[in-house]
Amino acid sequence: MKVTGYRSLTTEHDWGRSTGDANGVLPGPRTDVHVLILETDAGLEGVGLGAHGELERVFGAVEGQDPRGVTALYDRMLDRVFKTGHTGATFGAIGAIDMALWDLKAKAAGEPLWRTLGALDRFVPGYASGLDIALDDDALVRLYQQFADRGFTAGKLKGGRDLPHDLRRLQALRDVLGRNSSQPALMFDANECWNRTQAVRYVSALERVIDLTWVEEPVRRWDAAGLAAVRQGVRAAVATGENLTGLEQYRPLLDADAIDIVQVGNVWGITHFLRVATLAHSRDLPVSPVAYHGNPVAHAAAAVPNHLAFEVQALTSPIGLTVDQQYRDGGIVLGDEPGLGIRVDESLIRAARAADAPAAAAGPHVRPRRAGLRLVPDAAASS
Known part of the structure; x- marks a missing residue:
């Protein structure tokens, strides 16, 4: 072949x-x-x-x-x-x-790939992650209730610009997931919007009210000294790695003892994940994949000894894709279809693209001009 x-x-x-x-x-x-x-x-x-x-x-x-x-x-x-x-x-x-x-x-x-890679168990523990910064409080609760209905006991919020706003939402998330666990795991993702001093002050303020499991990307992805400073200054674990492209980019962070949760982006493939997981395992660190449509890396996560939790961002699939997996018991249950279990309906995709204008290219992946330079975190701050 x-x-x-x-x-x-x-x-x-x-x-x-x-x-x-x-x-x-x-x-x-x-x-x-x-x-x-x-x-x-x-x-x-x-x-x-x-x-x-x-x-x-x-x-x-x-x-x-x-x-x-x-x-x-x-x-x-x-x-x-x-x-x-x-x-x-x-x-x-x-x-x-x-x-x-x-x-x-x-x-x-x-x-199925999970068997090819040597996994015994098709279940992959997960956490809910709604990319939710734009939602009002009611919509936020409705979204995470859907995850709670599938047994999720852990969730991650986006934030970092408005402390009272973030505290209120974290408390709401705790209440929603609390129906499945008396101590739900709560994570907070700042997407590199702080400098190290801002990060310590902001997370410390959150921690006076909320027991955070981890804070994600508090400073720039390559800032080993900054990540180490945050790690020393807060109680929560520090998670990062989704945007690192190659083993060599993890080395300075690991050498600086700067991270607790080693993350890997789904979009970088199966082999990269397996190699990063081995690298993290050599330091007795857990690995956690950051989600992408269809969750392809979940097959590899099932096969490594140090997988912690898999980010689940949606309970539905893209147009034209059928994925052989289910969401229940707070995670992903992989199916038996050979390979990744992803079926592609090309005719449906072409018809949908012809009927609708392409999705907008603009979005959250544009770093604001004043990121890391604000004296006061404020939702109304100019970007």
Whole structure:
């Protein structure tokens, strides 16, 4: 079996609500979802998810190769761009191809990927995460009630601009999840909007009222000294890593003893997650994947010994994607379909794209001009 080509599709996920973080809010309820389909001469096709705009930079490393040699092909892709670098969009393309290769490998074996990777249990513990900064208090409660109905006992809020607002919402989240646990786990995600002193002051103020399990990305992702300072200054664990693209970017954070929860983005692929999980395990640290549509890395999370909890952002799938998994008992229950269990209805995707305008490109991933420079955290502060 050899890789012969690919097809690239873009569908949409309808969140049914506004989504965003401290850096901004998307203008509408829909976001683009990028789908890569790898073709083979055996008729099997592999599915990978995530933006892959720089696919042509690395596709030559896998074209004509047996997709079952996934880890070797992953290194071939990294080698292909070692001079110009593999970060950013290139790492996203590598991740999408890597997912599709693992999907093919498990399909060739006739089993779900979690079995191919050696997991015994199909259940992946999770936590609810609504990308919820734009929601009013009533909408926030309604959203997390849906997660509570599925047994979730842990949840993560977005915030970092308005302390009284964030405290009120954290208390509401605690009340909603409290129906499943007397001590629900509450996490708080600032998305790199603070400097280290702001982070310690803000989290310390939250902790006078709320017992936080972790604070996520309190300062810039590469700031090892800053993350270590925050870790020393607050009770909550410090979590980061979703935007790191390569093992080498974790090294200074681990050497500085700067993080407690090692996070990995789903969009960077299966092999990257497995390698980061091993790196974290060598330091006796837990690993926690940051969600993406279809939760492809959940298969790998089921197979590593140090997985803590998997972020679940939505209980529905993007248009045209059917995913063989369920949400119950506070986590993800993986199915038995071979591979990642993701089926793609290309005709439905094309029809939906023809009927609707493409999702807006603007959104929360634009860093505000004054991020980390505000004297007073304030929801009305100019960005």
